[in-house]
Amino acid sequence: MQFTLKVVDAAGQVKAESSAEDELFLVYRGEYEEGDRLLVSASEAAHVYLLLDTGLMPGIVYLKESPFSLAIPFGEKRMPYAQQAFLGTLHRLHVRVANPSEVAARRNLAFNPFDQHGNEQLFPHAVANVETRGESQFAARNAIDGEKATFDHGTWPFTSWGINKDPNAELTVHFGRPVLVDELVIYLRADFPHDAWWNEASITFSDSDTMRLDLVKSGAAQRFAVAEKKVEWLRIHSMKKADDPSPYPALSQIEAWGREA
Numbered sequence: 001m002q003f004t005l006k007v008v009d010a011a012g013q014v015k016a017e018s019s020a021e022d023e024l025f026l027v028y029r030g031e032y033e034e035g036d037r038l039l040v041s042a043s044e045a046a047h048v049y050l051l052l053d054t055g056l057m058p059g060i061v062y063l064k065e066s067p068f069s070l071a072i073p074f075g076e077k078r079m080p081y082a083q084q085a086f087l088g089t090l091h092r093l094h095v096r097v098a099n100p101s102e103v104a105a106r107r108n109l110a111f112n113p114f115d116q117h118g119n120e121q122l123f124p125h126a127v128a129n130v131e132t133r134g135e136s137q138f139a140a141r142n143a144i145d146g147e148k149a150t151f152d153h154g155t156w157p158f159t160s161w162g163i164n165k166d167p168n169a170e171l172t173v174h175f176g177r178p179v180l181v182d183e184l185v186i187y188l189r190a191d192f193p194h195d196a197w198w199n200e201a202s203i204t205f206s207d208s209d210t211m212r213l214d215l216v217k218s219g220a221a222q223r224f225a226v227a228e229k230k231v232e233w234l235r236i237h238s239m240k241k242a243d244d245p246s247p248y249p250a251l252s253q254i255e256a257w258g259r260e261a
Helices: 100-104 140-144
Strands: 002-008 014-021 023-029 037-042 046-051 059-063 068-071 090-097 125-128 171-188 198-205 210-214 222-241 250-260
Touching (some): 002 023, 002 090, 037 046, 046 100, 100 250, 125 140, 140 171, 171 198, 210 222, 222 250
Antiparallel strands (some): 002 037, 014 023, 023 090, 037 068, 046 059, 046 090, 125 171, 171 222, 171 250, 198 210, 198 222
C-alpha cells in the first residue's frame, strides 16, 4: 500500500512531503504556523497505525478516504491537546499498515485521538448536536480521544464533551464501516461539586436497537455488556441529570469494545 504524508500551509503549498510503501515516516524540521495542516493519504481504504505528533497517543484507525487533513491547533483550539503537542522545530509523523493481529484484536473501536470537526475520512468520528459555548475543550471529539482523567475539567488532560445544559443533547460515534460491538464503557466527568452527573442515559445503535444505561455518581469506568451486534454508528442521548444543584453534567469518554465485522 502506498502512503503519503504532507505538511501544507494555509494556501495549500507543500512544506514537507514523503511517500513510501506500507510504512512511512516524515520528519518536518520547522515550527508549525497558523493554517498549517497535516495530510495523510493511502492508495486504498485501510486500517492504519497512525501517530501524527509525539504529544498525542498513537491509534489503530480506519482511513476510509484520502486525504485525511488534521489542522494544527492554535489559540483556543489547543486546549484539548497536551502542552507539548505540535510545538518545537522537529516533528516526526508515522503511518503504517495495521498488522492483521492488531485489526483482528478485540479493542475500543471508538478511539481516535486525531478526530476533529469536519473529519469525514478517518474513523471513528464523533459529532454532537451541541457543544458547550462551541469551545474546543468541550467538543465531541474529546469523548473519543482516549483521555480518561475525570476529576477536573477544562484543558488537557481534563477534556470532555460538554452539553451546554441542553437536555436534548446527543452525541453520535460513526465507525465508517460495520463493526461488532459487545460492550460499552462510560466515563462521566466527575469534577464534583462543580459537576453534576446523569443517573440514566440511552444508547441507540444503527440497527435501531436502544438500550438504557443506569449510571452512578462516579468518574470511574461504568461497563455495560451488549449482546454482540453489527453496527455502523451508535448515539448516546436522553441523558437524565441527577437531582444535584450543579447544572453541568458532562461526558469524559465513551468506549465501544468489540472487533471488526
